[in-house]
Each structure stands twice: as structure tokens, then as C-alpha cells.
Amino acid sequence: MSDHPFTKTFPVSWWELHRDSRALAWRLMERGPFQGVVAITRGGLVPAAVVARELEIRTIDTICIASYDDKKQGELTVLKGVPGDGEGWVVVDDLVDTGKTYRKVREMLPKAHFATVYAKPAGRPLVDSYVTEVSQDTWILFPWDAEMQEVAPIARR
Numbered sequence: 001m002s003d004h005p006f007t008k009t010f011p012v013s014w015w016e017l018h019r020d021s022r023a024l025a026w027r028l029m030e031r032g033p034f035q036g037v038v039a040i041t042r043g044g045l046v047p048a049a050v051v052a053r054e055l056e057i058r059t060i061d062t063i064c065i066a067s068y069d070d071k072k073q074g075e076l077t078v079l080k081g082v083p084g085d086g087e088g089w090v091v092v093d094d095l096v097d098t099g100k101t102y103r104k105v106r107e108m109l110p111k112a113h114f115a116t117v118y119a120k121p122a123g124r125p126l127v128d129s130y131v132t133e134v135s136q137d138t139w140i141l142f143p144w145d146a147e148m149q150e151v152a153p154i155a156r157r
């Protein structure tokens with residue numbers, strides 16, 4: 001029995017991540033304007049950069065959180081927070097899975113707008129804006145965690 005509940009993988013290329021992060025920016029246009037972007041590190045950094053460029057926001061901060069060790073989520077540690085209650089700010093992350101991370105960040109920034117590019121059903125209630133939902137048992141494979149590699153022809157597998 002594997003030590004995690006993921007039975008399928010959803011690989012995302014850099015091009016697709018850029019396209020989907022832009023789609024998130026389109027949705028955020030209707031919910032703004034925002035005075036700044038808070039990226040949840042590390043997965044939120046790239047989507048936040050795309051959203052900030054599209055919304056022409058230059059005030060960007062980070063909340064640094066550690067929780068997953070590979071595919072298993074341990075205790076959640078806030079390594080660095082931000083001041084204020086989040087009023088007028090949009091929080092950006094790559095995905096919401098169980099919702100544990102955004103539950104914690106909502107305690108810190110109760111008035112912020114919460115956005116992710118991808119969402120799983122369990123975490124969806126924690127997000128105000130997102131682009132694509134995947135099933136709970138899907139592992140989203142981001143381009144920074146992957147590489148192109150040779151594979152054998154189907155006839156030879």
C-alpha cells in the first residue's frame with residue numbers, strides 16, 4: 001500500500017501553467033482591484049509572478065510555509081508571515097489540496113482574497129477564485145518538480 005492517496009498524476013507543463021495562471025488573472029480582474037499580491041512559497045511564487053504582471057501589481061510579499069514532505073503532509077510551520085489583515089490583498093498559491101494551508105493563512109489574513117490555479121474538492125471551500133479542479137486522488141505534477149525524459153516505444157513496453 002502506498003503511503004499516500006494519489007492514484008493518478010496530472011502533469012502540467014510550463015506553457016500550461018502560464019496559460020492557467022493567466023486565466024486566474026482574468027478571473028481576479030473581476031474581483032479586484034488589489035493593492036498587492038501575497039505568494040505562498042514555494043508553489044505560489046510562479047503563479048503569483050504571472051498574476052502580478054497581468055494585473056500590473058508591483059507590491060508583492062510572501063508567506064513562507066512548510067508542510068508537505070514529498071507526498072505526505074506533516075505539521076504546518078509558518079517560517080515567515082506578513083503584517084495586516086489582508087484587506088485589499090490577493091493571496092496566490094499553485095493549488096489547494098486538503099485546505100490545511102489556506103485554513104492557516106485565512107487565520108493570518110482574514111480579509112484577503114484567496115486564489116489558486118488548481119483546486120481539489122476538499123480544499124475548494126477555502127478558495128475564492130481558482131481555474132481548474134482535479135479529483136482528490138490526483139497528484140498535480142508541476143514543471144519545477146519534473147523533467148523531460150526518453151521513454152521506450154509502446155511496442156517495446
Ligand SMILES: O=P(O)(O)OC[C@H]1O[C@H](OP(=O)(O)OP(=O)(O)O)[C@H](O)[C@@H]1O
Pocket residue numbers: 040041042043044065066067068069073093094095096097098099100101102123
Ligand atoms: O491544501 P493543502 O493540503 O495544505 O496543500 C496545498 C499546499 O501544498 C503544497 O505546498 P507544500 O506544502 O508542498 O510546499 P511547497 O509549495 O514549498 O512545495 C502546495 O503548493 C500548497 O501550498
Ligand SMILES: Nc1nc2[nH]cnc2c(=O)[nH]1
Pocket residue numbers: 068095097138139140141142145
Ligand atoms: N505538487 C503537488 N503538491 C501537492 N501538495 C498537496 N497536493 C499536491 C499535489 O497534488 N501536487
Ligand SMILES: [Mg+2]
Pocket residue numbers: 040041042043044093094
Ligand atoms: Mg505550497
